[in-house]
Amino acid sequence: MAFFKTARPYIIAGPCSAETREQVLATAAALSAMNVQLMRAGVWKPRTRPGSFEGNGAVALEWLQEAKQLYKLPVTIEVAEPAHIELALRYGIDVLWIGARTVVNPFQVQRLADALKGVDIPVMVKNPVSPDVDLWGGAIERFEKAGISSVAAIHRGFSGYTPAAGYRNQPNWPIPIELKRRKPELSMICDPSHITGDRNRIAEVSQKALDMHFDGLMIETHPSPDEAWSDAAQQVTPDALREILATLIVRQEYTHDMSSLEQLEHLRQLMDSLDAEIIDLIARRMELSEKVGDVKQLSNMTAYQPVRWREIVDTRGQRGEMQGMTKEFIVELYEKIHHESIRIQLSVLEGKAKEVKD
Ligand code: PEP
Ligand code: MN
Secondary structure (H helix, E strand, O other), X not given: OOHHHOOOOEEEEEOOEOOOHHHHHHHHHHHHOOOOOEEEOEOOOOOOOOXXXXXXXXXXXXXXXXXXXHHOOOEEEEOOOHHHHHHHHHOOOOEEEEOHHHHXXXXXXXXXXXXXXXXXXXXXXXXXXXXXXHHHHHHHHHHHHOOOOOEEEEEOOEOOOOOOOOOOOEOOOHHHHHHHHHOOOOEEEEOHHHHHOOHHHHHHHHHHHHHOOOOEEEEEEXXXXXXXXXXXXXXXXXXXXXXXXXXXXXXXXXXXXXXXXHHHHHHHHHHHHXXXXXXXXXXXXXXXXXXXXXXXXXXXXXXXXXXXXXHHHHHXXXXXXXXXXXXXXXXXXXXXXXXXXXXXHXXXXXXXXXXXXX
């Protein structure tokens, strides 16, 4: 069975940073008595700004090795340099992960992949800080090409210019969903700690990830979170982790229950025919766009008219809200439709302009 699918959900827990030998051993002791498959700890910490705790480096690898031997718990660390990989392998680290700030740099990712040639160790690749599915998928491919047979993707949210909706790093579920569509075999792990930045919201985001078909969770866990040297607000105690895990509902993708299958089949048939109608209606709307293009061409008007677009946003947004949807959703949908309509109108304007010249 694929490495990250040996348990459902596959749980990775442990401190943001390996701070002291005592802290590492205490965490490992607690986690080994729970349903945790892998212990995490940062040894080299990529901090956004200088001056924060940047990890203990190689000495922390000795603590992890000791913890692994004492408690029979496999361990994982973040690596960002080929030299980190060399040391990690020397100290028997079981799984490596690549951090969000490293994944943005294809040169560095390639250097890491090259350093792993001939060594088949499982690798987890966090999403890059920006919501770029190609960059994320590209980093994963570099490890696959280097011969790594167990690769997992970790969704840890994306940086924004402003902290959005109370998240530390905004989750953007369509991006991991698209990655999984492109790579159906890929194991998907969610890191609710870095997404929320808030220990009180770990359970909620973990449940959402499981409902979105994620295979596992990486949850920062520390014996005394408030005293943590990094990411204090988002770490939970081992006891809190046990409670979170106990409340999670693990759902299946499929069921054998005939009545549910029949109901689903019926609802999906209704959806299929509605979708056909929606597509036909959009096509009719696009035919109107072409006619609008003709009128605008004759009267020398611009294809894009900001006043009209504002009116569409207001009226469609309101109608969507009346129907129980969010204004944001309807506006996003209409952005796509309007964009296509403008493209059609532009091609009418350009085509007619060309005819005039010819
Ligand atoms: C971490 O896992 O502690 C970490 C630094 O993560 P990220 O690369 O997601 O910021
Ligand atoms: Mn952290």
